[in-house]
Amino acid sequence: MNTTAVLPLRVRSLATSAATRLLPPEPLDYAAHRALYGDLPPVDGERLIAGVEYSGLSGQGGAAFPAHRKMTAVREAARRAGRRPVVVANGSEGEPASAKDKALLWLAPHLVLDGVALAAAAVGADRAFLAVEAGHGLGRYVTEVGRQRPSAAVPVTIVEVPPRFLSGQESALVSFLNGGPAVPRFQARPVFERGVGGGPTLVQNVETLAHLALIARHGPAWYRSVAGTTLFTVRYADGAPTVVEAAPGTSLEHLTGAGATAGQAVLVGGYHGTWLPLASASAAGSGARMYGVNAVTPDTGISAETLGVPLGAGLLALLPHDRCGLVETASILRYLALESAGQCGPCLNGLPRMAAAFSELAHPTDRSDMNQIRADLSRWAGLITARGACRHPDGSARLARSALITFAAEADAHAHGHCSAPNRPPMLPTAPATP
Amino acid sequence: MPDQTSIHRRPRRPAVDWTACQAHGACADLLPELITLDEWGYPIIADRPVPADAQRRARKAVSECPALALMLKS
Numbered sequence: 001m002n003t004t005a006v007l008p009l010r011v012r013s014l015a016t017s018a019a020t021r022l023l024p025p026e027p028l029d030y031a032a033h034r035a036l037y038g039d040l041p042p043v044d045g046e047r048l049i050a051g052v053e054y055s056g057l058s059g060q061g062g063a064a065f066p067a068h069r070k071m072t073a074v075r076e077a078a079r080r081a082g083r084r085p086v087v088v089a090n091g092s093e094g095e096p097a098s099a100k101d102k103a104l105l106w107l108a109p110h111l112v113l114d115g116v117a118l119a120a121a122a123v124g125a126d127r128a129f130l131a132v133e134a135g136h137g138l139g140r141y142v143t144e145v146g147r148q149r150p151s152a153a154v155p156v157t158i159v160e161v162p163p164r165f166l167s168g169q170e171s172a173l174v175s176f177l178n179g180g181p182a183v184p185r186f187q188a189r190p191v192f193e194r195g196v197g198g199g200p201t202l203v204q205n206v207e208t209l210a211h212l213a214l215i216a217r218h219g220p221a222w223y224r225s226v227a228g229t230t231l232f233t234v235r236y237a238d239g240a241p242t243v244v245e246a247a248p249g250t251s252l253e254h255l256t257g258a259g260a261t262a263g264q265a266v267l268v269g270g271y272h273g274t275w276l277p278l279a280s281a282s283a284a285g286s287g288a289r290m291y292g293v294n295a296v297t298p299d300t301g302i303s304a305e306t307l308g309v310p311l312g313a314g315l316l317a318l319l320p321h322d323r324c325g326l327v328e329t330a331s332i333l334r335y336l337a338l339e340s341a342g343q344c345g346p347c348l349n350g351l352p353r354m355a356a357a358f359s360e361l362a363h364p365t366d367r368s369d370m371n372q373i374r375a376d377l378s379r380w381a382g383l384i385t386a387r388g389a390c391r392h393p394d395g396s397a398r399l400a401r402s403a404l405i406t407f408a409a410e411a412d413a414h415a416h417g418h419c420s421a422p423n424r425p426p427m428l429p430t431a432p433a434t435p
Numbered sequence: 436m437p438d439q440t441s442i443h444r445r446p447r448r449p450a451v452d453w454t455a456c457q458a459h460g461a462c463a464d465l466l467p468e469l470i471t472l473d474e475w476g477y478p479i480i481a482d483r484p485v486p487a488d489a490q491r492r493a494r495k496a497v498s499e500c501p502a503l504a505l506m507l508k509s
Contacts, residue, residue: 186454344453345477383473389454 011103013245014254015229020218022210022231023107023245030148033110040114040216048122048216049075055220057212060230061090061168061205062270062313064304067212070202073192074123077200081193085200087120087128087154088177089209092161092168094133095270096335096429098313100231101206103243105138108210109145113156115209118216120154123202127155130206131173134160165271165339169390170203172341183341184390207231232302235317237427249306253298258318264420265319265406266296267428269312271332272395275325275406276307278318309402317428324421325407326414328428329399330355330362335430336396347393350384354400361411362419370415374404445509446484449493455504462505465496478505 015021019037028036053068078085089112093101105112116128132138139160146156159177161167167182174195176182187194195201204212207230215223222228226247234242234256246255252266258278268274279295294308304311319325337351357373357380364370381401384393404411410420449462449469458476466489469481485493485507497505 186452188452345456345458345475346453346473349475349477383479387451387453387477387479389452 009099009103009106009240010242011107011244012242013229014247014250015245020214020222020228021245022104022111022207022214022229023243025107027107028110029145030110033108037111037114037213038217040118040213043118043121043216045075045122045124048118051215051220052122052212053220055215055223055228057208057215057223057228059205060207060211060314062272062310064310067204067208070192070204071119071122073190074200074202077193078124081200083199084126085123085202086196087116087123087125088173088196088201088203089116089119089128089130089156089206090168090170090173090203091130091132091138091206092173093313094163094165094168095313095315096165096431097235097241097317098233098270098315099241100233100243100314102133102136102138104207104210104231105132105142109142110149111210111213112206113142113146113149113152114213114216115204115206115211116156117152117154118212119202119204119209123200125154125202127157127196129157129159129177129196131159131161131168131177133163133167135163165336166341166390166392169392171390173203174201183343184392186389230311230314232314232316235315235428237318237320237323246302248303249301251299251301252296252316255302256316256318258298262298263318263320264323265325267315267317267319267328268296268307269310270315270395271336272391272398273312273315274309274398274402275319275329276309276402277406319427322421323424323427324362324410324419325403326358326362326410327419327421327424328426329403329407330358331426331430332428333358333396333400336392336399340392341390344388344393346384346387350380350393351396354380354384354396358400358403361414364414368415370411374411377404447493447507447509448482448484449478449480449496450506450508451478451480452504452506455502457502457504459501461499461501462496465492465499469493470496 057067171185277295333355337355381397
């Protein structure tokens, strides 16, 4: 088996110990998995949740919600309702620029399946689903490797979901598993109470579950002491992404290999993320501020606390000096507008207008009123925030606002007919990676 | 001495099911102190509870929303 057969991916692990790394160099079958990580110790559900709380594990799918709180909510909702809950392992990455969940499922599928079994034990579930993004052969692959395992106490159904940006949103995933379209739903009652089959449902990202499998083996204190690593998808100007496993706080230079001259900005988190300016360490020092936001330097430790912005799904995209951040953002906003489920008025009306305005900012004509465009974008970003069934408009507004700040000088240049990257197509992908 | 009503009825706020709202605007007519409309006709809800003297109109706004998209949440 070889990684490039399924996904055009490079993978790099900075984990210090082979037995605690999420990304082994080669895909592990069940025998190799047991040989490397050892067998799962027997667990008690409630003690496991207490351990997860102590470990500090939070969701790795983007929202960074504390894992133990979700588990407790599901366990208690199930007790109140008098029915067994369902566990959904969420590997439907959706984000075209991100590949870390696909890499994890390909290289360490049994770590994820261990995590599913543990999560089921924690909440008392008797059914589980593992959702993977369609189009990469992952559904068949994980089903095949799953057959290597002894029959599980809790059966796991592998499901391929459409490779759309919002497919992995919690209520969209639940809707899809219930036989509906994979679009976000208005939730009169939250998924932890009323999810798959109308019952209490724990939706947890596959990386979170892989962490759970390591915490069960090495203990909550081990994870808490930052021995645990996180998965990032690193993107440079062109070509395939690199999935990097690194400890939180690892410097940008160590994590990406990017030196002081690597580029002008970094997109942190994903397409719902934040553009931050990239400055050289000597010129600025860490914690430098440019245009009123924190600039990243090669020696900045990559964590949500240091950067002051969410790490989201772990994307780090470096924008080189000869590319235009406005062109990139216009392209992403157009994609995000097209990926809107079109169900909520502010998103339905706001996103296409923002995409069109950003496109004009990126490619102005003689008649473009750049100040008016920027004012419109700021106003629309405010109007779409916190006014939808899901956070798609909120994330799109975050991206647009951060681009207006980080690429303010570029926008000024555009007003005078200059662009950093005239006639260059956008580098960041806006369609799912094809196998 | 706390207000009697606050013991029995927690303060409620208007909330919108955004997937149902069709921008009819009836809610803004009935509850102008809490609900205004954006440039596309969708409600902008003030971040504060329904005041005591607007409770009846708030319930009316909920029952008269043609799209059944408005609710009161504690």
